[in-house]
Amino acid sequence: MVDAAVDARRPIVEYYDDKSDPENYLCLCVDIPGLKKKIVGNKASNAEIELKIHDERSFTVTVTVLKKPKNEVFQYGVKKLPDAINTDERAHIVKVKKKEEVQILLQKAKKGSWASTLSSVGLETDG
DSSP states (O other), X not given: OOOTTSOOBOOEEEEEEOSSOTTTEEEEEEEOTTOOBOSSXXXXXXXXXXXXXXXXXEXXXXXXXXXXXXOEEEEEEEEEOSSOBOOOGGGSXXXXXXXXXXXXXXXXXXXXXXXXXXXXXXXXXXO
């Protein structure tokens, strides 16, 4: 899932059932050093963010911070989520919540809390 050909750093990630809609969304907060938020809106001013859904239980997020002389790439991949997510990438929300943090809301395929599984098992990640 994670692209081995890309020279990428692994970011620090926190994950939990979304506080505002825990039955429908899994929230991931990804710390990206050097990431800047646009003044208006919820986009990055100095980075490209790509969420790739591989199948109903796996995904990769890649954040490329644009800087000279060389861009800095961060990549985080999950091989197995506790249950299925919607595979339509438009169903998920990716936004820069604050400086140096990307928030990803993955829409669950079925309503329900994943809190117990997340706290006891966690996520099966790449790397």
